[in-house]
Amino acid sequence: MLGVATRTPADRPAESTSTNGSGVITRGANGNHAPSSWGLGDGAAIPWEYAPAPESRDVVTLKERYGLFIGGKDVAASDGKVFTSINPATEEPLAEVARATAVDMDKAVKAARSAFRRSWGSLSGRERAKYLFRIARILQERSREFAVLESMDSGKPIKESRDVDVPLAAAHFWYYAGWADKLEYAFPGRVARPLGVAAQIIPWNFPLLMLAWKIAPALAAGNTVVLKPASTTPLSALLFADVCRQADLPPGVVNIVPGPGAIGMSLVTHPGVDKVAFTGSTEIGRQIFKGVAGTDKGLTLELGGKAANIVFDDAPLDQAVEGIVNGIYFNQGEVCCAGSRLLAQESIVEPLIEKLKDRLATIRVGDPLDKNTDVGAINSRAQLEKITELVAAGRAEGAEMYQPACDLPERGYFFRPTLFTNVAQSHRIAKEEIFGPVLSVLTFRTPEEAVEKANNTPYGLSAGIWTDKGSRILHMVKRMKAGVVWANTFNRFDPTSPFGGYKESGFGREGGMHGLHAYVRLEDR
Amino acid sequence: MSPGRIDVRKTYKLYIGGAFPRSESGRSYAIASARGEPLANACRASRKDLREAVRAARKSFQPWADKTAMNRGQVLYRVAELMEGRRDQFVAEVGAAEGLREPKAREVVDRAIDRWVWYAGWADKIGQVLGSANPVAAPYFNFTIPEPTGVVGIVAPETSSLLGLVSRLAPPLVAGNAVVVLSSETRPLPAITLTEVLATSDVPGGVVNVLTGVKTELIPWLAGHVDVDSLDVWGVPAALRKETELTAADNIKRIARRPAGVTDAKFDWLNDRAAERPEWIAAYLEMKTVWHPIGV
Structure with missing residues (x-):
């Protein structure tokens, strides 16, 4: 659903990645910009441009x-x-x-x-x-x-x-x-x-x-x-x-x-x-x-919902990253079943966040009628204000914010895809439905802890589970207090498939x- | 009864968490037969008793829901077995409470026992009848399974003290829910005797909790309790119904209502077609849909 313009690890210049000895990629303290791995310097935009590909409006005849x-x-x-x-x-x-x-x-x-x-x-x-x-x-x-x-x-x-x-x-x-x-x-x-x-x-x-x-x-x-x-x-x-x-x-x-x-x-x-x-x-x-x-x-x-998207350490990470992105940035995050709480197992949280940040930098925000656009406009000024307010609350409460350095159109209601780490369950951004492109990352160690945290909300609309193990999928499915559970996918809908909370x-x-x-x-x- | 012997009378108590406590409030109220003769004192449960009952229900819910469907069916069938052995006691109590002559009271009790059997048999079938495998247009095995809602509050029918109660109690139980029952206010004694059956059957303590008392006092607390997920408003007096549903809306409780146009006093509980409904079980189930990937 969201466009794929991912770069493979081979695209990454070797000299600018570092490992901590355990193979885990680490990043410098300043994470608020495009990946430094591209060697473009802090704050650089996506290193390639897409030509505009606007869909014609001619097919629509609006009445006054x-x-x-x-x-x-x-x-x-x-x-x-x-x-x-x-x-x-x-x-x-x-x-x-x-x-x-x-x-x-x-x-x-x-x-x-x-x-x-x-x-x-x-x-x-x-x-x-x-x-x-x-x-x-x-x-x-x-x-x-x-x-x-x-x-x-x-x-x-x-x-x-x-x-x-x-x-x-x-x-x-x-x-x-x-x-x-x-x-x-x-x-x-x-x-x-x-x-x-x-x-x-x-x-x-x-x-x-x-x-x-x-x-x-x-x-x-x-x-x-x-x-x-x-x-x-x-x-x-x-x-x-x-x-x-x-x-x-x-x-x-x-x-x-x-x-x-x-x-x-x-x-x-x-x-x-x-x-x-x-x-x-x-x-x-x-x-x-x-x-x-x-x-x-x-x-x-x-x-409403505040879905947990649970990523276990045996999950295929690149696939999970696409699913997480689709879970929360699909339709600008204005989705009742959006995967707004990422629950990542502690052992993989660092590479996962790294990959997510890289992926975020390739998301194209802008004109909804451009066929390359991944994230369009927020539906209304009121909704944009609500998102802005909750994101401010997230920062005020001590969570760490990351946004890719993409340009936003001058007019219209736009919001950058946003990622919060160091989020506590008590933070507003972890409890309230934001209905915007804002992901809160929490961590867990054991499946029991994941269940506990996932269900720790008055909502119960949807959940996501990422793991390679089929038996673990069904183990978690049984414990999710949610009406729809996606395994190794997210935000899929079908007329034959019942949906509700x-x-x-x-x-x-x-x-x-x-x-x-x-x-x-x-x-x- | 021989004229020379003094009866050993029964104390009717509450049923909470598998135990028979009196109301913590120390209150009781007098129960009379349909003819107006005094029968016994029943406990007048308080808000605190109700909270204890909800707590007991919440604690026992997941283990009960996690039992195998066949096991749950057998446990509920056993309730029928044990009632069968105490038929005469139920006939006497229902007859006194509802003013029924013996043959009619016997019919009502027999039907209450049979109703457990009917609903118990659904335990390992309702998932097959209400669940589905969904042919989605994508490479996923997509299926929908029913799961119990959680803690159910039941405001029992006021008129039919045993058969009505069993008909409303069995559906959420067979679905795997734990319940808190407010019994008939004016005819609570058969409900308490039923709890004595439950306590000696294999229904785990806390899965069914029964309170007797004054409805106008207890219903608002039950409707407003945020750890109650679903509410059967069958026995809610008409004057209280709107207020009850307004309160229940606060935590989006599921509400099970009487069918439109049906009154508590006139409903024919002996009519199997009307009182044995799979959709009454479905009212206490949540449908969970799962997308499981297919791939090599």
């Missing part, structure tokens, strides 16, 4: 103003208000978007209810499946347009939106399409009935992919949906409305109502909603949980057969 998508129609907000979605890489406005009000939420829920009663609820699974297959196909056909728009609106590198977000979103619709007429095989001995109207609130880190995770299983099970995209990234969801039109999806089956976070609560608490699905921070998840307390609404929450990372699963469960009521045969 987007309405809400309610009952199959493009409508203005009830009070006529709009907000502006900006490109976080340039801080330039992209389009105006209608800002939904509580009145609009009511309209959208009613449109969804009406579609559930009239068309969608009585349609056979076989016919629902065909609509979902159509959507998957259209997403594939318009993939470049979606990828470019997604990168413009969210700041993520084009190679991620092109190779990960959009293909996976299409794959989710494809996968769940096939379930629509096979629900009886997903729940043996029971009859699965749709719940009705699903209210879905999604975050800004994977706007289209999260939309697909939410809408595909809901529709496959026979529900209709009202989806609120995040206020900083509404555009791919509004383009998806156009896909629904192209697919001739009956009006009201999918409704899209962008607006600020606060307006989401009026959707969650709407009495016409039967099910609420939320992906976002644990803090907001708690509020949403409270919003459905005491009702009969179904609820699934996919919340333990503990305060939420409940319910998205993806796979298990993802259907959140959208059905089981009855006796």
